[in-house]
Amino acid sequence: MSDNKLTEVIIYTDGACSGNPGPGGWAAVLSASGVSKEISGGEALTTNNRMELTAVIKALEALKRPCDVKVYSDSAYIVNAFGQDWISGWIRNGWRNSAKAEVANKDLWQRLVELTKIHQVEFIKVKGHADNELNNRCDKLAVAESAKFAKN
Numbered sequence: 001m002s003d004n005k006l007t008e009v010i011i012y013t014d015g016a017c018s019g020n021p022g023p024g025g026w027a028a029v030l031s032a033s034g035v036s037k038e039i040s041g042g043e044a045l046t047t048n049n050r051m052e053l054t055a056v057i058k059a060l061e062a063l064k065r066p067c068d069v070k071v072y073s074d075s076a077y078i079v080n081a082f083g084q085d086w087i088s089g090w091i092r093n094g095w096r097n098s099a100k101a102e103v104a105n106k107d108l109w110q111r112l113v114e115l116t117k118i119h120q121v122e123f124i125k126v127k128g129h130a131d132n133e134l135n136n137r138c139d140k141l142a143v144a145e146s147a148k149f150a151k152n
Helices: 048-061 076-083 086-092 106-118 133-150
Strands: 007-017 022-032 035-046 067-073 120-125
Touching (some): 007 048, 022 133, 048 076, 048 106, 067 076, 086 106
Antiparallel strands (some): 007 022
16 A cells, blocks of 8 residues: 555746846755755746746656645745645636737646656645755755856
8 A cells, every 4th residue: 555655846946137137047945755856947037936836847847747736935926826726827818818918838737737747746835035954955056057147
């Protein structure tokens, strides 16, 4: 019976952008079974919201099998999209928002929805730039990635 129990994974994510749009970075810290892993990356021209979404996507993509995941993010954009179920409305309305405009970052939202079908995911809002060690670590990594593109 215990073979069917999903591995519990804690993920902290953050995105950063210097200018919006501008050079951006994303980062995630994944923890499971006492082991932690940091991943990060960036883009030369992007937005903060795209980097926030990319951080969650890359973290979930890093998981090798279905898991029970708690994603901690300081992005109200992401946490509310799931917590307040904006996603269902967007899908029902053909990826259009309440103003009938195409949902921003539709490509990333669609990928994230696919990943939430593989994993059991709970999104939890954390206060940004506060005393949360792992959120601060993600912020530091994301800002460092952003800076790599700002120098070009």
